[in-house]
Amino acid sequence: MRGADPRVVLGLHRSRHERRLLTGALDLGVTALDTSTNYLGFRSHQTLGRTAGDLLPEFTISTKVGYFAGPGGVEHSLDPIRLHAAVEQAAEDLGREPDVVFLHNPEHSVREAAPHHQEVLAQAFAALDDATAKGLCAAWGVASWDPSPLLSLIHTTVAKPAVLMVRAGLLVGAGTLDAADTLTKAWGLDGGHVWGMSPFGGSTSAPVWARIDPRVFLRDSSRLTRVQSAFRAAYHLPQVGSVVVGTDEPAHLSELVGALAAEVEERTIQEYRRLLRNRSRGQPT
Ligand SMILES: NC(=O)c1ccc[n+]([C@@H]2O[C@H](COP(=O)([O-])OP(=O)(O)OC[C@H]3O[C@@H](n4cnc5c(N)ncnc54)[C@H](OP(=O)(O)O)[C@@H]3O)[C@@H](O)[C@H]2O)c1
The missing domain is CATH 3.20.20.100 (NADP-dependent oxidoreductase domain)
Incomplete structure (x- = not known):
């Protein structure tokens, strides 16, 4: 599934603010800083x-x-x-x-x-x-x-x-995803004005990332890494037009930009959200 063009925003929360990161971002066409x-x-x-x-x-x-x-x-x-x-x-x-x-x-x-x-x-x-x-x-x-x-x-x-920024990605719980959707609707925001943040929950080396394979969310995952796939899926959990991600490594940013062309399987996203909701209500998944 393809929505509007997904946009990468470089988040500086954990960043050393090195100039080479900013020039590297520009070289990759990443022109938004948070x-x-x-x-x-x-x-x-x-x-x-x-x-x-x-x-x-x-x-x-x-x-x-x-x-x-x-x-x-x-x-x-x-x-x-x-x-x-x-x-x-x-x-x-x-x-x-x-x-x-x-x-x-x-x-x-x-x-x-x-x-x-x-x-x-x-x-x-x-x-x-x-x-x-x-x-x-x-x-x-x-x-x-x-x-x-x-x-x-x-x-x-x-x-x-005019813009809402919320957590995005596979680590976000059902309640937060639903709350984000409700605010998006209440404020009449379209996808381009809803941004996701922290797609890896702050770290790609957290143990959870070794235990799951986010490639199941993509239509053709054969050429993408798990990190890239988790990043791409984050644009749909919840539905956002931009994802604000942190890195100090231009090579890592390049990998993320390389994931944007992948297509996400919307049915898998919907099924995942249904499982999350059931789990949060204590119902069988
Ligand atoms: N409440 C708020 O307003 C709020 C809260 C949290 C975050 N944010 C925004 O969201 C941004 C991102 O959040 P975050 O930094 O907390 O978490 P994040 O983007 O989920 O994770 C950042 C981590 O992912 C790693 N990473 C990124 N790309 C990678 C790749 N291709 N391969 C391997 N590792 C990779 C980075 O390590 P390397 O440096 O080694 O690449 C970095 O340590 C923040 O900078 C901030 O702008 C806003």
């Missing part, structure tokens, strides 16, 4: 601006706000004033306005904000909407590791994100 205010010990934006400022115009850049360096360590906040200031700071440190600014894991703070959590989330959304309207970024979105707590809160929010 970072965050808090990556590289809160120095990602400045490091990119300083060491690769000349390369940045060739990329689209997404970043995230919501984590702040506080006196007691890293803290999460949905305070609209802090969020707005963080977007301004991101543009200044990068030397350009980001293409997308995500609200980073809002589920972190909305739980603590009960019973005012709907209001707090709406104000955070409004802050990013306002920053976008002022031209501090081209669009705003929500990046959520655990979107389930957001489901009951989104009806009262007036502003809607």
